[in-house]
Amino acid sequence: MRAIVHSSQGVTLIGGGRVARSAAAQAVAIAPRLVAADGGANRAIALGLIPEAVIGDLDSIGGEARERLGEARLFRVNEQETTDFEKSLLRIDAPFVLALGFAGPRLDHTLAAWNTIARLSVPPCLIVGEKDVVFAAPPRRRLALALKAGARVSLFPMARVAGRSTGLRWPIAGLSFAPDGRVGTSNIADGPVEVEFDAAGMLVILPRNCLRAAIGALLEA
Known part of the structure; x- marks a missing residue:
């Protein structure tokens, strides 16, 4: 699958769930390339952050975010077989991804995100929550x-x-x-x-x- 974002640095991916300002600042300091998964663009704008790309079916991004970002930063993926989180990960080529806003408040969204990182081996993705960080251990590697x-x-x-x-x-x-x-x-x-x-x-x-x-x-x- 062709990547939309290519980076030699870590990428911070923001979703539509809760994201503390301190957590966003920590993530961007470690992984400075910023991407949003659909409605995560609204969250990024609220945090004063401008993602370089928004990936998803784009049914959750608000009018303010669209206006601030412009159509050139929006990348629509129309299929409905995957979540916006998975759509985004599949189109990021980077050493690792820090994913914020995917660990609540809805448990079904959290479980879907865990399912995604358990299935996808690249890029390595760490889901950062309010208290925890979750990632999939690579098989047969120390x-x-x-x-x-x-x-x-x-x-x-x-x-x-x-x-x-x-x-x-x-x-x-x-x-x-x-x-x-x-x-x-x-x-x-x-x-x-x-x-x-x-x-x-x-x-x-x-x-x-x-x-x-x-x-x-x-x-x-």
């Missing part, structure tokens, strides 16, 4: 997380997955995870953590203050 002792590490499977770990209070070797079976919420780091999984589909959930550690681990995996 993920080294530079965490401090006491950091919460939750593992939530979106498919049947097994793996191994070092540095977790409760090791995961020999365990089988599944969305309708065992999950791994509220584990604890005893220091730096390494995990590796035998298949795609494992989501890693960390406190938001571990965002840079998560980005570094994904870029090095």
Whole structure:
């Protein structure tokens, strides 16, 4: 699929959910290229941010955002088989994406976003919420997380997955995870953590203050 946004830097993707001004500022400082997923353009404008592109079916972007951005920044994708989040990710070519405004307040939207990052391997995408950052662990690759002792590490499977770990209070070797079976919420780091999984589909959930550690681990995996 042809990319709309090409970047050698990280991309911040804003959706229509809640986005704190501090979270947006942190994201743009790390990933300075700014894109909005449809109605995320309204959120970006409200935050005083101007996205370089708006991608989606464009049924949620408001008149003010259209006027401020101009038609040249709007990229309509008419098909209805995917969400605006997925439409956007499929058209971004970047080392990683920080996605804000996709973790609430509606739980169905949150679950759909989690489903998307579990299925799409590129670009690596981290969903940044008010308290958490969520990303999909790449399969069969060591993920080294530079965490401090006491950091919460939750593992939530979106498919049947097994793996191994070092540095977790409760090791995961020999365990089988599944969305309708065992999950791994509220584990604890005893220091730096390494995990590796035998298949795609494992989501890693960390406190938001571990965002840079998560980005570094994904870029090095």
